[in-house]
Amino acid sequence: MSHFRFPRSFALPAVLLAAALPATACGGHGAAAGRDPGSAPATTATAGAHVTVSPAAERKDVAPGAPVRVGVTGGTLAAVTVTPDGKASDGVTPVEVTGALDAARHTWTSDRTMTPGTAYTVEVTAEDGAGHRTRTTSTFTTAAAALVNGVTPTPLNHAVVGVGLPVSLAFDRPVAAADRPAVERALHITTSPAVPGSWGWLTDPTTGVQRVDWRPDAYWTPGTTVTLTARLSGVGTGGGRYLRRDIHDTFRIGTARISYADLRRHTLRVTEGGRTVKTLRISAGRPEYPTWNGRMVVMDKQSTVRMTSASVGIATSQDSADFYDEDVKDAVRITTSGTFVHAAPWNARVMGISNASHGCIGMDTADARWFFDRATRGDLVITSGSTRATVDEGNGYGEWNLSIGQWRALSALG
Template identity: 35%
Template sequence: MLSLAACGGGGGKGAGADGKGSSTQQGKQQSAAAVTISPKSGATGVDTSGALKVDVAKGRLTEVTVKDAKGAKVDGSISGGGASWTPSTHLAAATTYRVHAVAKDSEGRESAEDSTFTTLTPKNTFLGTFTPEDGSTVGVGMPFSVNFTRGITNPQAVEKSIRITTQPAVDVEGHWFGNDRLDFRPEKYWKEGTKVTVDLNLDGVEGRSGVYGKQHKTVTFTIGRNQVSVVDAAKHTMKITQDGKVVRTLPVTTGKPGYDTWNGQMVISEKLTETRMDSETVGYGKQYDIKDVPHAMRLTGSGTFAHGNYWGGDAFGNYNASHGCIGLRDVQGGYDSSTPAAWFFDHSLIGDVVIVQHADERTVDPSNGFNGWNMSWADWTK
């Protein structure tokens, strides 16, 4: 009898004045909101894009937190009036994520759900090699340029994975040259002193079917003083301007007839104190092979340089005698810091702009070097 009384006590009046038990009270307090997390907890080999989603029925989401094992958060947004949450970017490969989601029903009662899953480990990967270097100071014409080790067939996903912020703020847009190079620049030359930060988040982005990026790093660079140099191929002069003011005019020689220098805006992409120039490497046969060209600065990928010239005689400022390069008077060995070539080399940054005018040649192709400034903004963003 004692045992029966003890077991049946929950249904007696002792449980409450109305005879209803505490389990019913708890049932009233339970939220009607039902949270669903995809993928299921414990899943492995999860796709880095399109697989993660949080939904709720009979309620609205109020909080969704997704973190990797190191505590780094995944950004995302709640949509549909609180009905679902999706990440704003792809996930990293071979990474374990933890999801915590909270929802409320129509009476404000909360419901929570947690999940843990691991993304796929790719068999095939790609990298992006970039310029300028992290921490560098560059000229006003320098784009942020990325070359990929595999041809990209999903350009929107890759472009979305590269986020550029600037101080002061300026709109920066990307442009593809083929399927393996992506350059970013503003509409006009960078403003002097601009701080540029690039979040290069390629880890886990599917650049082509079954091929995933495998790097995530932050790159910062600063825009230096505003230097633009204007070469007049007809007058054989170069005017170097800083902040729009001419600071020096130098005599030059440009491409002779049949080897005319490109017209247009070109960006210094490389500086070499001394280099070898062999005509065979640019398709000119055995016309020259100079092993010690001083103070050389590359302007195009096809081999146009502004460089020191110690063999040009009286050509500088008088006539055009080069095979397409911009030559400035120099000495063999480049030891004399007072020569025009040495002065220009010492006062130039990678990313400075050199504009050539009045040459008997067409405008340089925008993809030939970092010379996208020869495209209109409409074409660049198209």
């Protein structure tokens, strides 16, 4: 297994993974002179073991990114737990707070953020030199999030996907540049077998949606199992806006299906496992509306899609020769800007002869149905021979058009 850094998401069981925001100092009240004002001394039955907990007991305004620290003098720490008491103030299921002991077992420090608006209980078991144990309990509450952010992960629900699909998290609102490193540190990818790759930050030029994607260095190998663990509850995204839920999901890589569209020869060669299974006659974008060049990834497919010239900024007037408003069959989307592979019976006479579309890749009805039935999210469609530029890396999953070095440069962690 390999471990790589990386809603509607899910609460996770406690696991020891590093994820923390810059800490906000926790003030206290009623602290004795010379003592950490953010700590609460524990009252123990054994004089030799003295426990302190930060944040201080009964604090009501603890920043979700603040660290929880437990210390002991005159003994060692045997166990520390930090658990939520019920739901968060906004109804979200809170996360447990994980952490680690130092080698001497004198301090315990949390290693992740906490759910906003949540009451937490710290339970500490300490042991003195004579072997006497004592238990200490302290409670505090994290500040509620005045503003929240959401994230949509892809893929989900134990999906089986094609070899080109990255792990992708799309944010409801952009993450500020200063907060992207903390978000990225909260993201983890585990693969079997081991696969090298990296996170990169993108903005879709059509929708304006910001994403952080994990792309392997090369296309996935069929049969690979991929697990996403995103410890995002309590991570700030800028402007006082917080993420509220963790995410955990696993998916698997299926058939290596890659299709090559030669726009000069007007063919689409479909391969599976490196073997050509069929070559289809196509008609792509005509000179005024050329199809994108480059590597594109199947995003989804629909048996019928209403396509209009107005939706892609071509023509709004019905008097225009370029106006269209059609229910298009067997449509496989490969960009967010509106590029599909679909049935185009109106261009049947030019299939395999010339390019006559408004930018999509069209084929006759029977071929379109064959392609549609096989297409899976994550399959690759690679086009060449167009006069248009290479598709933008944020337009759908266009990041395969970047070199490994270019892709890794988009990580917030350098």
